[in-house]
Amino acid sequence: MAAERHASVTWTGDLLNGSGTIDEVGSGAFGPLDVSWAARSEEASGGKTSPEELIAAAHAACFSMSLSSGLAKAGTPPERLGTSAVVTFVPGTGITKIALTARGSVPGVDADGFLAAAEQAKKNCPVSQALSAVPEITLDAALDA
Amino acid sequence: MPRVVRQAAVAWEGSLSRGTGTATATSSGTFELPIDLPSRISDKPGKTSPEELLAAAHAGCYSTSLAGEIARAGGTVERLDVSCTITLDEVEGKGHLIVSSELDVQARAEGIDRAGLELVARKADEGCTFSALIRASASVSVRAELAS
Numbered sequence: 001m002a003a004e005r006h007a008s009v010t011w012t013g014d015l016l017n018g019s020g021t022i023d024e025v026g027s028g029a030f031g032p033l034d035v036s037w038a039a040r041s042e043e044a045s046g047g048k049t050s051p052e053e054l055i056a057a058a059h060a061a062c063f064s065m066s067l068s069s070g071l072a073k074a075g076t077p078p079e080r081l082g083t084s085a086v087v088t089f090v091p092g093t094g095i096t097k098i099a100l101t102a103r104g105s106v107p108g109v110d111a112d113g114f115l116a117a118a119e120q121a122k123k124n125c126p127v128s129q130a131l132s133a134v135p136e137i138t139l140d141a142a143l144d145a
Numbered sequence: 146m147p148r149v150v151r152q153a154a155v156a157w158e159g160s161l162s163r164g165t166g167t168a169t170a171t172s173s174g175t176f177e178l179p180i181d182l183p184s185r186i187s188d189k190p191g192k193t194s195p196e197e198l199l200a201a202a203h204a205g206c207y208s209t210s211l212a213g214e215i216a217r218a219g220g221t222v223e224r225l226d227v228s229c230t231i232t233l234d235e236v237e238g239k240g241h242l243i244v245s246s247e248l249d250v251q252a253r254a255e256g257i258d259r260a261g262l263e264l265v266a267r268k269a270d271e272g273c274t275f276s277a278l279i280r281a282s283a284s285v286s287v288r289a290e291l292a293s
Contacts, residue, residue, distance in 0.1 A: 002234040002244075003186050005194055007201035011225040015213035018222060022201050027184060029193035030176050035205045039173070041149055049175045050151055051209075051275060054202035057153035057168045061180050062195035069161035077160040084154040084171065091149065094274035126233055127195050130243040133281035 009035070041091045052087040052095065055131070060085040062127035063100055070117045076108040095134050102141040115141050155180070168193070196231045196243065203246050203275045204229035211250065211269035218265050220257035225250065226292070243283050250289040262289050
């Protein structure tokens with residue numbers, strides 16, 4: 001079964017001075033969200049999101065769901081997972097790196113088991129596969145202290 | 146230009162089928178969105194999903210790229226409406242994969258005719274970093290029309 005997901009953006013003006021809005025998404029879960037080139041390419045994002053931040057959210061969400069699935073299949077569902085994705089974007093070059101971090105509270109799993117499950121999730125989640133052309137994707141996974 | 150770093154975080158509780166999570170835009174603080182599995186795979190999503198976030202990312206990436214290309218071609222953008230549809234499908238032997246991203250563009254711009262728009266729409270696709278990434282494993286298509 002195929003699942004289609006949809007989003008619409010409106011842009012006005014040129015690249016450097018113009019701005020855009022993610023008007024709506026199929027689920028209705030968010031929007032409108034403002035985007036601009038400055039928010040994308042400068043150090044401080046000024047309260048606007050960017051494609052790279054949305055990709056970070058997509059990857060962290062996909063990775064979390066895949067990790068929870070793998071842990072549950074092994075008979076040890078997580079109580080809680082905290083993950084993050086940091087996307088590095090070099091204007092003119094593209095996305096050069098994604099750094100995934102995972103912390104988990106998972107009864108019945110040791111550090112090695114958690115790391116192995118996280119490696120599988122990193123390798124197999126659909127967003128990881130879609131972004132496999134990114135030069136470097138790293139993973140730092142550990143159980144909550 | 147400087148390296149730019151953007152971060153988002155997810156907190157997830159429970160198993161995949163019954164658990165729920167929250168995706169937060171750490172860099173900008175512009176969103177904090179609930180996620181769950183039914184919203185990812187059902188026909189009537191009530192929450193967002195990784196694929197919907199990617200659709201928003203691709204539409205955003207492409208619209209900035211197209212705005213740049215139209216200006217480079219000597220045109221003036223009044224308004225671009227870009228929508229993106231991402232399809233997740235089960236591929237035999239490979240599990241669930243993102244198989245396609247379709248961009249639909251309505252452009253209102255001075256100084257660009259239909260043939261010119263087709264050219265800049267293609268250049269914008271070549272210049273959009275997300276198009277280049279996803280094309281390694283999925284199909285990317287662009288349909289661009291001048292808005293009447």
